[in-house]
Amino acid sequence: MLQLQYITEEQLAGFDQYQYSAVDTNPLSVYIMQHLWNRVVKIVPLWIAPNLLTFSGFLLLLINYFILCFYDWDYTASGSQLIPNWVWWFAALATFSAYALDSIDGKHARRTQSSSPLGELFDHGLDSWATSLFTISFFSICASPRGFPGLSEHMMFVFLSIVLLNFMLSHWEKYNTGVLFLPWGYDLSQVALVAGYLLTATVGVELWQKPLMFGYYITTISMTLVIACSIFLSLPQTMYNIYMAYQRKTLKKDSLYEALLPLVSPTILFFLLTLWVTSSPCDILIKQPRLFLFMVGVTFSSVACRVIVCQMSNTRSESVHYLLFPLALVVFAAVTGLLGRLEEVALKVFTALTTVAHVHYGVCVGRQLSQHLNIYIFSMKKRAQE
Template identity: 85%
Template structure:
């Protein structure tokens, strides 16, 4: 734990009541006040106190990770300069995923370019490179933090917060490969929404498990999915995207097999393993929550979120998912990340999860107005406006939380230096 942190103020009253430093001019005080007013204090005093007591506790039993990938990461981390901050590695990996996603947006905005020559071959090579690089950087950031003795709760929150968004970016980028042409079986827009929802809920399941047990049991599917994604992009670059549009054994197509495997792994592997770990903690009397209501609280907002989104997809008068598949699925990923980040903060600070995320109220209003026909022809415009505001709000939330914890722990996010005491 980093010592010598600066005292933290978590309310506007703290900012407004701050005494002027000697030599402060009225203009400098007003600029500082304006800047601080824009930095909302999303993390409460109770949560900050919880972060002070936080200890990382994770279990990795995945054979692929333990016996193969960890040896590779141990070699790679040795070439990282010691002056580079671990969070810089994490953020660089996320930026690579974002760039890859935007490249695919340019060539395949509406998921119709697959099976044609509209997507250049170099895009698949870059997708393989960016996916592997992001996977590697996400795997070595913690090792580099321990190597440089710069581990902090901020680093873990930064890592898992970006992971909650990156999970959807991985999936949405891969859809450009396996969405088949119109005249052959493949992922329809509704199947894409179903698959993305299942993958995101599996991510939430891991952090809900930690919320109750205090231990992050690293899911087996993560390493396997990353290796398969990289291999899939490489195969596409070498052979061509049409390989995914031909039937495999017994006449089944790759997209259908992928969806079946994800559903089967979720039902028969992820969920039973999570319930077993929670039951084991209950038997050992190490559960963090003492009632079923408190234990299930983090699942309320995700359940309501996907229920509202499903209602919108099913009852939309203009078929919003069909009309704007990429933008709608992007909005799903951002909305999920916004909900997941709140749960991760409560889980790490050992505080009570909120019952309803504030995002659900405007979303419910938009969905209600859309499915009842109140928006009429404005549904698509309202959807775009909501997506833009949601994305800006989520980015603002992430920046503010990062700055707040940076100040509280007396460290910089992207530097190895400590903050100067004020």
Template identity: 50%
Template sequence: MHPFWNTIVKVFPTWLAPNLITFSGFLMVVFNFLLLTYFDPDFYASAPGHKHVPDWVWIVVGILNFLAYTLDGVDGKQARRTNSSTPLGELFDHGLDSWACVYFVVTVYSIFGRGPTGVSVFVLYILLWVVLFSFILSHWEKYNTGILFLPWGYDLSQVTISFVYIVTAIVGVEAWYEPFLFNFLYRDLFTTMIIGCALCLTVPMSLLNFFRSYRNNTLKHNSVYEAMVPFFSPCLLFILSTAWILGSPSAILEMHPRVFYFMVGTAFANITVSIFLLVGVGWRAYKCTQ
């Protein structure tokens, strides 16, 4: 997408602050989340026999999703173009990206939703964590290698999601009821794509970049404990939130899935910002020893 972003960034005036571009894209994602919260509060709108989300909503969400993805791609280019790159800008960008993960996943969930043709709220919870761990994996790389490698899975997923929103507006959610191949439903394709991008693109590339740094003797941390520190807090959050779901006497995830997803995503964003600060401090400490 870099050739496209390099063209788009030239449209912006040089006085436009990169952080404003970042925040504008984030607000579009939040707006999509709130819009579908209104039309699909409990994720049953796409199920057979329920009142569906209006077609125009899918068009708006699809356009705003692609615009938000584009702004997220050009904010850094605008910063370098105007010589205004700062550590705060990087923290602001990736901090909002970490929070946007929950908005992306929960919004696209409304395409299939719950019900006989949809995905259960617990499966979506697991898929949300697949996305969250994929996000943190890239920053684990930077923590250990000093370089932030971003996987192609993100670009592929965002372009695909935007396209699916527009298609949904044209053909209706009923089109997703039909099998994609034999008894393989479109909902299964949805879950397979999320897991497949993580297992086939994100994880292999992260491990490969880590191994290359190890082979070149450029790793920033020598012990296994220090290398794995960024995973401790996210894993603890996953364990505690999952225990809450399984032990909840009121079946909290079934009763309030949207609020629970929002809680998990917000807590995760809080943790990742702390990790970003840890990455920055560790990198500065490393440079000071050279």
């Protein structure tokens, strides 16, 4: 693979000075889950690298996603009972395992005295992609197959967008404050996902196709709660934390422009995606819901990883991510009718190229930081000094 130097010398110097700082006030995490993870991490052999735990969890999510792709490519299979019951049991196991591995990797790193900026970047970078995989996999349960109530394709897009923007909000907050305030929604959402898969495996998908209370379905209630929590909890808490950093004179950025810079690319990204969804001549989201939502997730992850690198290295965020330019061309050609019947082909090509570019970026950044910090990504051994 062609090795490109994506990380600048200034950023490498910033990584050398990086110190991890996080605050977790979620009662579910503090009083329940952390006690569980403290016990689980003791089972892990000391010779296993923390990044191997992180990557194993991500691979489980990918396997789960591809299994659901096979049985439910267009999000219509659940209403027809076409998905075998073992798929839901595996989804619950894979989701819980990925959640556990993501929760103990940092503990294992501290336990083995192998904590490094590379480990945190590796963790958060994969999280930026895993967030969409968690969400679009679960849609196979609560989608609206033919003749059944549930999330429509457009509601899936809205739901996914809100989840991803909440992820970005946390890292934008850290970009400005230097502290990662762990969102309350993470542990709650993971427990809810596992419970949802287990209920589906035990009771059946019919659970999601019947009113839960007062004539409202679980999907409607869940969507309302996510939107409400984002507007009335996550956003106000983020603004409060940034304001308090300003009051204490600990803000990392000294101007409003610099503070808002990481939000430019995500804003443009979701503007373009929304324009494509609402103005597509062939209703691209209806025709290719799974492919389109996967593209949303991988493109967002590519944007988010650049922000995370700048945040950790305490360097200036880029103004506009380069992938937004070809995306803008594709969206323009699609909504103006220039693509015609080739719109689906354009989506497939853009998704493939974006995925390859993002994976290449991740591999090159991992290698570059690995060499700079004199460590291996998946091994506890130190690199030989040159």
